[in-house]
Amino acid sequence: xxxxxxxxxxxxxxxxxxxxxxxxxxxxxxxxxxxxxxxxxxxxxxxxxxxxxxxxxxxxxxxxxxxxxxxxxxxxxxxxxxxxxxxxxxxxxxxxxxxxxxxxxxxxxxxxxxxxxxxxxxxxxxxxxxxxxxxxxxxxxxxxxxxxxxxxxxxxxxxxxxxxxxxxxxxxxxxxxxxxxxxxxxxxxxxxxxxxxxxxxxxxxxxxxxxxxxxxxxxxxxxxxxxxxxxxxxxxxxxxxxxxxxxxxxxxxxxxxxxxxxxxxxxxxxxxxxxxxxxxxxxxxxx
Amino acid sequence: xxxxxxxxxxxxxxxxxxxxxxxxxxxxxxxxxxxxxxxxxxxxxxxxxxxxxxxxxxxxxxxxxxxxxxxxxxxxxxxxxxxxxxxxxxxxxxxxxxxxxxxxxxxxxxxxxxxxxxxxxxxxxxxxxxxxxxxxxxxxxxxxxxxxxxxxxxxxxxxxxxxxxxxxxxxxxxxxxxxxxxxxxxxxxxxxxxxxxxxxxxxxxxxxxxxxxxxxxxxxxxxxxxxxxxxxxxxxxxxxxxxxxxxxxxxxxxxxxxxxxxxxxxxxxxxxxxxxxxxxxxxxxxxxxxxxxx
Numbered sequence: 001x002x003x004x005x006x007x008x009x010x011x012x013x014x015x016x017x018x019x020x021x022x023x024x025x026x027x028x029x030x031x032x033x034x035x036x037x038x039x040x041x042x043x044x045x046x047x048x049x050x051x052x053x054x055x056x057x058x059x060x061x062x063x064x065x066x067x068x069x070x071x072x073x074x075x076x077x078x079x080x081x082x083x084x085x086x087x088x089x090x091x092x093x094x095x096x097x098x099x100x101x102x103x104x105x106x107x108x109x110x111x112x113x114x115x116x117x118x119x120x121x122x123x124x125x126x127x128x129x130x131x132x133x134x135x136x137x138x139x140x141x142x143x144x145x146x147x148x149x150x151x152x153x154x155x156x157x158x159x160x161x162x163x164x165x166x167x168x169x170x171x172x173x174x175x176x177x178x179x180x181x182x183x184x185x186x187x188x189x190x191x192x193x194x195x196x197x198x199x200x201x202x203x204x205x206x207x208x209x210x211x212x213x214x215x216x217x218x219x220x221x222x223x224x225x226x227x228x229x230x231x232x233x234x235x236x237x238x239x240x241x242x243x244x245x246x247x248x249x250x251x252x253x254x255x256x257x258x259x260x261x262x263x264x265x266x267x268x269x270x271x272x273x274x275x276x277x278x279x280x281x282x283x284x285x286x287x
Numbered sequence: 288x289x290x291x292x293x294x295x296x297x298x299x300x301x302x303x304x305x306x307x308x309x310x311x312x313x314x315x316x317x318x319x320x321x322x323x324x325x326x327x328x329x330x331x332x333x334x335x336x337x338x339x340x341x342x343x344x345x346x347x348x349x350x351x352x353x354x355x356x357x358x359x360x361x362x363x364x365x366x367x368x369x370x371x372x373x374x375x376x377x378x379x380x381x382x383x384x385x386x387x388x389x390x391x392x393x394x395x396x397x398x399x400x401x402x403x404x405x406x407x408x409x410x411x412x413x414x415x416x417x418x419x420x421x422x423x424x425x426x427x428x429x430x431x432x433x434x435x436x437x438x439x440x441x442x443x444x445x446x447x448x449x450x451x452x453x454x455x456x457x458x459x460x461x462x463x464x465x466x467x468x469x470x471x472x473x474x475x476x477x478x479x480x481x482x483x484x485x486x487x488x489x490x491x492x493x494x495x496x497x498x499x500x501x502x503x504x505x506x507x508x509x510x511x512x513x514x515x516x517x518x519x520x521x522x523x524x525x526x527x528x529x530x531x532x533x534x535x536x537x538x539x540x541x542x543x544x545x546x547x548x549x550x551x552x553x554x555x556x557x558x559x560x561x562x563x564x565x566x567x568x569x570x571x572x573x574x575x576x577x578x579x580x581x
Binding site for chain 2: 004005006008009012013016017019020022023026034035036037038039098099101102104105106108109110111117119120121122123124126127128129130131132133134135136138139154155157158159161162165190191215218219221222225226235236237239240242243249251254255258261262265266269270273276277280282
């Protein structure tokens with residue numbers, strides 16, 4: 001049985017991580033080495049290596065080139081990364097703020113039809129983005145929002161709200177009501193009780209919610225493609241748009257960019273690893 | 288105090304609800320309206336044309352094909368991910384040296400952007416310089432044309448999806464396994480139950496509610512499959528055209544918004560059916576946990 005375990009883990013682990021290792025190696029190669037029909041596997045520091053050799057000379061060129069615009073593109077990678085950061089951070093902030101308020105309302109007050117509202121909120125998550133993108137686009141044209149950061153921020157906020165409300169409601173439900181009642185007895189107004197009691201106690205929940213909102217905004221592609229193909233282009237749309245480039249697809253730069261792009265998400269995921277399940281299951285599983 | 292409370296609670300709940308209605312309910316109704324018109328993305332005069340768009344759907348073979356492709360994709364992807372993820376979770380159930388590190392590394396594919404990963408897999412599976420075929424040739428094996436062979440394209444996309452989302456199944460299955468009380472296993476050991484009996488009578492039934500939740504979550508996601516298809520074959524490849532890809536093709540390449548809207552309404556009906564099952568299920572879980580929803 002002990003060996004059976006490794007019989008499952010080792011093959012899967014190798015197969016699943018090989019593409020990731022290859023991603024890293026590719027980011028250290030030159031374009032010629034990356035698309036060579038005889039792939040080299042071992043990075044080395046030597047300058048000149050005969051073609052067909054198993055080693056390749058490792059270079060950070062791909063990372064450096066990310067700072068200059070690629071042929072046929074108006075901006076460098078970091079410009080698009082900046083767009084992703086702005087849109088990701090602001091939409092996350094908005095989702096967490098609105099979601100926390102909404103969750104608090106449903107958790108602590110009697111609201112007519114609360115159950116139905118909550119399930120309406122959950123159901124919005126299942127709407128395929130492409131099914132609403134055209135009406136949203138039409139609506140945006142009226143307000144001059146296509147191709148703006150604000151347009152995507154609003155849209156991602158709306159689409160992350162369902163998760164934010166459900167997650168935060170789970171966290172706030174766990175804070176004993178007695179805490180606020182004590183505060184009210186001490187002469188706090190209900191709003192003060194929210195600021196001074198609930199907010200500090202739900203800080204963890206807000207952090208977890210923020211990470212999950214950030215991940216989905218960070219990697220989103222469908223909306224970003226349909227609404228933003230000129231300005232405020234995010235990294236997934238930028239990379240996908242390199243397909244069909246006359247100069248060929250710059251694989252080492254893409255590999256380097258992907259690695260840079262995943263670092264924030266990986267760091268945040270490790271930070272909230274103890275709450276990971278809560279996030280992926282809409283707060284239905286407690287850990 | 289009571290009156291102020293009334294204003295306050297809608298102050299908390301209101302903004303989020305207004306947001307959700309503006310971005311979900313309004314577009315939905317607008318979509319229904321558009322589906323009865325001949326609207327085009329480029330603008331121009333829009334006319335009501337009754338149910339003609341819906342007639343087109345039933346005559347258009349692309350729609351049936353896309354429905355079949357999506358169905359096949361969802362079933363194969365979710366089933367494989369479930370089996371692999373559950374097997375991994377079983378293997379990772381007991382603590383051993385290096386378990387936290389291995390589990391964390393296995394989760395990485397889940398954090399990557401599907402659109403970019405689809406592009407990157409083009410590079411790995413490329414028939415000319417792709418590393419997979421080079422490796423196969425070293426061992427003297429047959430080298431399939433992963434990205435151009437019509438019989439293989441969908442399989443390649445499936446493979447990428449499985450690579451990305453098996454960790455998700457593993458994560459939820461692990462939670463299910465960890466929640467099984469140890470005394471059940473101890474009792475089974477006293478009764479000298481065989482491994483198979485323990486698995487069939489304890490592990491599987493106690494884990495299955497969570498596995499079902501995972502399957503529902505993955506199914507609704509896989510139904511929307513778009514990013515990988517776009518990156519690997521583009522939206523207009525007969526072999527891999529999923530419902531979302533077809534929708535994109537009709538609306539943003541063909542500019543037929545009216546027709547696209549009627550497609551999306553039909554897709555929505557399928558998604559709503561699934562979402563209803565899902566939502567009932569979540570309500571059930573919450574009722575069991577004794578958490579009040581209202």
